[in-house]
Amino acid sequence: MSNVKKILKIVISLLLAGIVVTVLAAGAVYWQSSDRLAQKYTVVVKPAPVHPVDAAALARGRHLAETRGCVECHGADYGGAKVVDDPAMGRLHGPNLTRGHGGLPADFTDADWERAIRHGVARDGRGLFLMPSTDYARFTTQDMSDLIAHLKSVPPVNRDRVPLSVGPVARTLLLAGKIKLAADEIDHKTLAPSDVVPGVTVAYGQYLAASCTGCHGATLAGGRIDIGPPDWPPASNLTPHASGRLAKWSEADFMKTLRTSRRPDGSELNPVMPRVFANLTDVETRALWAYLQTLPPLATGSR
Ligand code: HEC
Numbered sequence: 001m002s003n004v005k006k007i008l009k010i011v012i013s014l015l016l017a018g019i020v021v022t023v024l025a026a027g028a029v030y031w032q033s034s035d036r037l038a039q040k041y042t043v044v045v046k047p048a049p050v051h052p053v054d055a056a057a058l059a060r061g062r063h064l065a066e067t068r069g070c071v072e073c074h075g076a077d078y079g080g081a082k083v084v085d086d087p088a089m090g091r092l093h094g095p096n097l098t099r100g101h102g103g104l105p106a107d108f109t110d111a112d113w114e115r116a117i118r119h120g121v122a123r124d125g126r127g128l129f130l131m132p133s134t135d136y137a138r139f140t141t142q143d144m145s146d147l148i149a150h151l152k153s154v155p156p157v158n159r160d161r162v163p164l165s166v167g168p169v170a171r172t173l174l175l176a177g178k179i180k181l182a183a184d185e186i187d188h189k190t191l192a193p194s195d196v197v198p199g200v201t202v203a204y205g206q207y208l209a210a211s212c213t214g215c216h217g218a219t220l221a222g223g224r225i226d227i228g229p230p231d232w233p234p235a236s237n238l239t240p241h242a243s244g245r246l247a248k249w250s251e252a253d254f255m256k257t258l259r260t261s262r263r264p265d266g267s268e269l270n271p272v273m274p275r276v277f278a279n280l281t282d283v284e285t286r287a288l289w290a291y292l293q294t295l296p297p298l299a300t301g302s303r
């Protein structure tokens with residue numbers, strides 16, 4: 001055999017070995033992540049006291065669904081919507097939450113609602129993927145009761161459920177701990193609803209800021225959003241630090257920015273910053289501002 005042939009043979013065997021190793025590694029990621037996705041969580045749902053369901057309760061529930069992200073992922077008609085559809089991340093659709101064809105089963109109870117929303121756990125005990133229950137875990141019993149009442153009142157929509165398919169990059173991020181299941185983050189045993197009372201207070205602002213930490217970080221100092229694709233801009237610094245903008249803003253500037261998606265200097269916010277917060281009430285927006293004022297000033301990105 002000539003030297004060239006020998007070298008070729010070695011190169012081909014190395015390539016083949018490389019392919020085998022890659023296939024095995026991909027198989028291991030797939031197998032381990034499937035195990036994680038199938039893991040069961042035991043959650044004892046304490047049935048929330050049922051508050052009277054009147055027109056005001058339904059309106060409050062609707063406001064919650066429209067401003068806390070539910071409609072963005074489950075559709076404006078709650079019949080299900082695409083969240084991510086991409087070969088790397090997977091086909092991730094918010095399921096149909098109505099009683100129409102393809103929606104929730106007829107015997108879906110209030111405890112099932114609460115288990116999904118507060119704990120991030122499906123009826124069969126599986127941890128829900130992508131569903132941001134860490135934001136909702138501490139909903140007051142009033143908010144939870146109003147929200148469930150509203151969701152149960154929406155008209156049925158017939159739309160088939162798109163089966164969840166988690167892509168290879170999302171699986172790798174899951175195993176690396178960059179994508180977390182809410183069911184893992186929440187301490188199901190000690191979880192207690194918040195007892196905060198709505199009003200322009202720091203405490204109510206802190207309660208509402210649970211909707212902001214997913215992107216702006218636990219410290220609200222902003223920076224790179226882990227779950228986002230590479231083209232997402234970093235989240236802004238919401239603490240009163242000189243490296244951010246809010247240190248120089250007034251409450252009116254903050255309200256106007258949330259309502260119009262334009263900063264006081266006229267620049268428009270990137271669409272990654274959800275537009276639904278424009279619909280927060282004056283009380284909610286002012287409470288958020290009051291809370292942000294109390295944050296320790298941190299340099300942008302120190303999350
Ligand atoms: C970022 C997107 C996103 C947001 C925001 C979101 N969800 Fe979900 N939700 C999902 C996805 C995706 C699933 C399915 C996950 C799975 O099957 O693993 C889901 C599952 C659920 C389920 C369980 C359905 C079932 O068949 O068991 C309920 C109930 C639910 N969501 C209600 C809500 C409510 C109420 C809100 C707002 C307070 C909300 N979701 C906000 C994405 C989202």
Ligand code: HEC
Binds near residue numbers: 213263272277
């Ligand atoms: C889905 C991710 C996401 C969520 C959730 C989110 N934000 Fe943002 N936000 C962003 C991003 C990204 C920017 C930067 C936009 C840009 O660069 O144009 C931003 C910018 C802002 C700004 C402009 C500040 C500045 O200096 O540019 C304010 C104010 C703001 N967010 C407040 C909030 C509040 C309050 C909440 C919770 C009620 C919240 N955001 C929730 C992603 C998010």
